[in-house]
Amino acid sequence: MIIDGKAIAAxxxxxxxxxxxxxxxxxGVKPGLALVRVGNDPASEVYVRxxxxxxxxxxxxxxxxxxxxxxxxxxxxxxxxxxNADPRVHGVLVQLPLPKQIxxxxxxxxxxxxxxxxxxxxxxxxxxxxxxxxxxxxxxxGILRLLDEAQAExxxxxxxxxxxxxxxxxxxxxxxxxxxxxxxxxxxxxASLAEEVAxxxxxxxxxxxxxxIKGAWVKPGATVIDVGMNRNAAGKLCGDVEFAAAAExxxxxxxxxxxxxxxxxxxxxxNTIQAAKAQLGL
Ligand code: NDP
Numbered sequence: 001m002i003i004d005g006k007a008i009a010a011x012x013x014x015x016x017x018x019x020x021x022x023x024x025x026x027x028g029v030k031p032g033l034a035l036v037r038v039g040n041d042p043a044s045e046v047y048v049r050x051x052x053x054x055x056x057x058x059x060x061x062x063x064x065x066x067x068x069x070x071x072x073x074x075x076x077x078x079x080x081x082x083x084n085a086d087p088r089v090h091g092v093l094v095q096l097p098l099p100k101q102i103x104x105x106x107x108x109x110x111x112x113x114x115x116x117x118x119x120x121x122x123x124x125x126x127x128x129x130x131x132x133x134x135x136x137x138x139x140x141x142g143i144l145r146l147l148d149e150a151q152a153e154x155x156x157x158x159x160x161x162x163x164x165x166x167x168x169x170x171x172x173x174x175x176x177x178x179x180x181x182x183x184x185x186x187x188x189x190x191a192s193l194a195e196e197v198a199x200x201x202x203x204x205x206x207x208x209x210x211x212x213i214k215g216a217w218v219k220p221g222a223t224v225i226d227v228g229m230n231r232n233a234a235g236k237l238c239g240d241v242e243f244a245a246a247a248e249x250x251x252x253x254x255x256x257x258x259x260x261x262x263x264x265x266x267x268x269x270x271n272t273i274q275a276a277k278a279q280l281g282l
Contacts, residue, residue: 162207
């Protein structure tokens with residue numbers, strides 16, 4: 001089975017659209033998402049534009065704030081505090097990376113936890129770690145939804161997550177643990193990665209190295225989620241997993257592109273709904 005991330009993300013966005021209408025009907029306000037970009041990183045420009053567009057398509061309000069590259073940390077902190085206090089804004093996203101004069105950690109700390117729709121702030125991370133309610137990071141939420149849509153059995157399954165970043169690997173591992181998988185978290189110092197892969201019923205690769213996970217390593221019948229976004233030697237977009245060979249052994253697998261990619265924005269919107277409902281007491 002090829003797991004169709006585009007179709008599943010469209011379903012999530014349709015769910016969000018219905019909830020926007022419901023919130024408006026019940027509370028008389030539209031959920032609002034503020035997107036903050038500092039500087040002119042070309043990838044960030046593309047990401048933020050995509051997020052604003054997706055946000056407006058659901059009927060939510062989008063507030064875009066573009067600050068110059070030379071913005072001082074204090075200025076950005078002042079904007080974050082203003083957005084924290086703005087009742088029209090239910091979610092705030094500060095696009096990373098930030099220019100070098102700004103400490104991203106300080107910005108995330110200043111963000112109101114109930115508006116931290118990226119789920120990267122210390123309060124959200126702590127809530128995830130200790131299993132308390134809170135906003136979870138978007139890509140990991142999208143990955144869990146893909147696994148559910150593919151009807152992967154998680155409880156009791158051996159799950160291998162490769163990559164331990166704060167934005168993908170670590171939170172995915174915690175979400176899988178919450179769902180009672182037996183989780184292994186691998187990284188660049190892991191010995192015998194091929195053997196770890198061969199044992200995994202559920203494999204999540206979040207490395208950032210083109211096709212480094214060989215199809216022949218994959219356990220027959222496994223479910224494979226490929227988070228990587230890379231260019232191969234021919235300049236073609238590809239994942240961390242050797243797709244064609246892995247697809248012959250896996251029960252279900254995500255393609256790149258069209259797998260995890262579309263889920264991130266969908267869950268940003270879904271998190272904004274969760275945040276708006278909590279703030280409006282719905
Ligand atoms: P990071 O670079 O932050 O983390 C990469 C992880 O991979 C690290 O933990 C690193 O280990 C591990 N790693 C590197 N080399 C190896 C190796 N040879 N064997 C085993 N593990 C290795 O990346 P991100 O988590 O931010 O992103 C990972 C990938 O996912 C990227 O391709 C990125 O573009 C993509 N991505 C896609 C998203 C989407 O589709 N929406 C969203 C976010 C990311 P160590 O810690 O030891 O250095």
